[in-house]
Amino acid sequence: MSQALQRRAVFAYALILLAAFALRLWNLGAQSLWHDEGWSLYPAYTLLGPMGIRGMDVNAPPLFNISIGLWLRLAGDAIWTVRFWSLLTGMIGVALGMGLARRWFGVQAGILAGIFLAFSPILWVFAQEIRAYIPMPIYTVLLLSLAAQFLAPRQAQVSRSAWLWLFGVTLAALWSHNLSVPLVAWLNLSVVLGLLLRRAWRRLRGWFLLQSALFVLYLPWLLTQRPTGTPLNTPPALNFELLWQIWQSYFTGIKALVGADALLMALCALFGAVAVLSIARALWRARSARLWTLLSAVLLLPVFQLLIILAAHIDFHPRYFLLSAPPTLILIAAGLALPSRNALVLSLRFAAPLIATAIMARMAWLTYSAPIYQHDDFLGMARYYATHSERDAIVIPYGWEPSLDYYQEKLDIRAPFVEVPIHSDAERIRTQLAEALEGKASAELFTWYQLPADMRGAFPCLLSAVGVWESQLTLSGVRTDRYRLTGDVRALAAPKLPPTRLSFALPDNADLDARPYAFLHSQGAESACLLLDLSAESAPLQYDWRLAVRLLRADGSLYAARDADLRDDRQRTATAQRDSYSFHATAFLALPIPPDSEPLLLSAWLYTPEKRSAAHLLGT
Structure with missing residues (x-):
């Protein structure tokens, strides 16, 4: 490649990264901190503190939350500032994915992959959230690159640095998020099958030794985990509609947007047609070990991610399919970038980035067109609670709400929280309410619609026995009911x-x-x-x-x-x-x-x- 073309390519890469940065910076702090983000934020305050309420998240490995803790000690704990760390992490994923596509399939593939990744809705969503999902695309791209090295012909020597990188990246992934389990499952299945076919026995022995060491180091965390699903959850049914929902997940990232908008679905279907043609062309024209490695990730990662959903008995959500989005977009870019004089192929090469950009634009517009597509409004509720005095009480029927806890300090909420553990028995509920509400003028019963914490109607029944319901405030995803306490709350006990x-x-x-x-x-x-x-x-x-x-x-x-x-x-x-x-x-x-x-x-x-x-x- 001439120096002029190299300069143009570098300029294109820089422009793509700048566009990705600007998109992720847009409205970064506009939405409220919400429940799941709060669970990521509080471990950052304690770093290696005890697991549980106001400590380390019991359901998420600590590595990314520790990185947030180091960041907020440098930059502060404002929501915009902490989300900026997720933004920077997401930018690394875009750059690595673009670099992998360029190194494996050429400059044009790198540019196309960069555009697809920069304007990927699911990557945009999690680059604006304080969640441990966003480093997972980084680990996916790095492990793709490393897997290809281990699947090289057995005559080729795998460097010591590759072994060290494999160990470090896999261990970091395992201790960052539970989505690492399907990622490591894909990695092992693909590499082990490849090594068996190549009869690379020596490399295979080293692989098993390294994976055994990783399992031992991951075991302390694994032993703390239990299935998080309940009978209230509804795992997805295995049908063709599920395939369509998984495909939409790559272009939404928000559950409420899946199947919600006809135009967005039409654009997703159109890009899907481009994807099928592009991948078929890549398999026909450019079969290689790298392509097969990439294809294995595209096909197997959704399968393993789905198995995790079914095993945990949890609901479908686009976030669980985050891992397979980058390999899919890179593979589409690889097929489109293959040399061709065919008018259809050339037109698709220019149309695909336009469709991807249109999907991102439509999805972003929808996100800010209605509260249902945004974070639950814990900030609005906290502002309402900040108008209350010490003579009021706020009843949380599921124990602890980390986002309200965060805003309690920031907005000086003086009314105390009555944190009743979720699914408490009748004796615990009435005893705790009797003690906490003594001397209070009113009680606010908080409801978060995503967590059905009071299915029996226990709290309205008990509060109406010692008071009078006065008013209700409903915001996006949350509600509070105000009870004026007119009687002796000791009657609850x-x-x-x-x-x-x-x-x-x-x-x-x-x-x-x-x-x-x-x-x-x-x-x-x-x-x-x-x-x-x-x-x-x-x-x-x-x-x-x-x-x-x-x-x-x-x-x-x-x-x-x-x-x-x-x-x-x-x-x-x-x-x-x-x-x-x-x-x-x-x-x-x-x-x-x-x-x-x-x-x-x-x-x-x-x-x-x-x-x-x-x-x-x-x-x-």
Whole structure:
């Protein structure tokens, strides 16, 4: 290549990096810090502190969070500043991907790959978040480069530095994010199969020794991990629609945008057609060890990432397919850059960058067109809470909200947080509320829609038993309900009622015990909270059973009606007990209190929503 062409290429690379930097800098601090970012930010304060609340994230390896900690000690902990570290990390990934494409497939491939990576929506999204996802494309590109060296003909010598780089990069990936597991799985499967086909036995022995050492060093973290999914999660179904969703993931990065916009989907489909033609052309014209290595990443990484989703029993999200986006874009660039005089190929070479840019523009416009595509508005909620005094309390029904904790200091929120651990039993909830709310004028019940922490309605039931609901504020993804405390909150810790058994006749000679647990009410409150302790042995629980309670006047007329699911804290019966007939739950029922202390009769029925006819009301 002549010096003039080299200068033009360098100028093109610099221009691409500048465009990538400008795009990632745009609106960097516009969105609120949100829950998951808070879990990445707090470990940065403690560095190697204990795992758990206000410490190291129990579900994320610490390496990237430690790097954030070092950065904020230099630059401060403002949200824009901390996200700038993610931006810089993302820029390294773009530069490495562009460099790999240029080194493997030539200057034009490097330029095309650079454009695709610079304007990749999923890379843009995570370059603007304080999350450990963003270094993963760096490790993917580096391991691609290293894998090709190990798959070279066995006559070629693998340098000592390559072995050291492989060890260091893989270990760093393993201790940065759990997505390293599918990355290392792809790496081992591809390289081991390649070495077996080449019969490179000596290299294979060294490979197994190195991977064994890495496993030993990763084991301390691995032993701390447990599946994070719950029965409330819905893993994706294995069908053709899932393939389309995975492809859209590369061009959204935001779950709510997958399938949300017809124009964006059309652009993704158009780029998909270009991708198929380009990859087919690369396989037809430029088969090589490097190309096969790249293709293995394109095909296998989504498979292993999907297996992680299914094994953990978690919902589909574009972020889990971040690893396979860079190899896919590089492979598309490689196919488009192959020499050709065909008019269609030449037109695609110019059209593909335009389509990629249009996808990025449309996706960015959509992101800021509606709050549903943005971070949940914890900042707006924190500003509202900052208007409260020490006589108010903020109830968090899932223990700890790191983003509100961050804003508590920044915005001087004076109202204390009442952090009730998620899925606490009835005794823990009412005792903690009774202690924390004593002397308070009001309580704010915080709700984050992404975390269903109060499936039983325990907190509204208990708070309405000692107060009056006044108002509700709903922002993007979050809500707060204000209760004016009018009664004696010590009523929440009232002793349990004497054990009284209410028997519900069920089919197959089974029954369900319903024992009144507590009846909570304070003078001036708008309702009473009835707690029923429910248990069943050998009951047919293949349906989602519900409890219906009716308050009847002396003349038999209906005064009030309340229904509640039977839950063991978050799971309904059909979900929780697929392999068992036993069940235990506490039902919370908020019952209106007549102003004139009129005596009422309480009737209860057990029924299933699947069979709505009155004939299936099973007991009174």
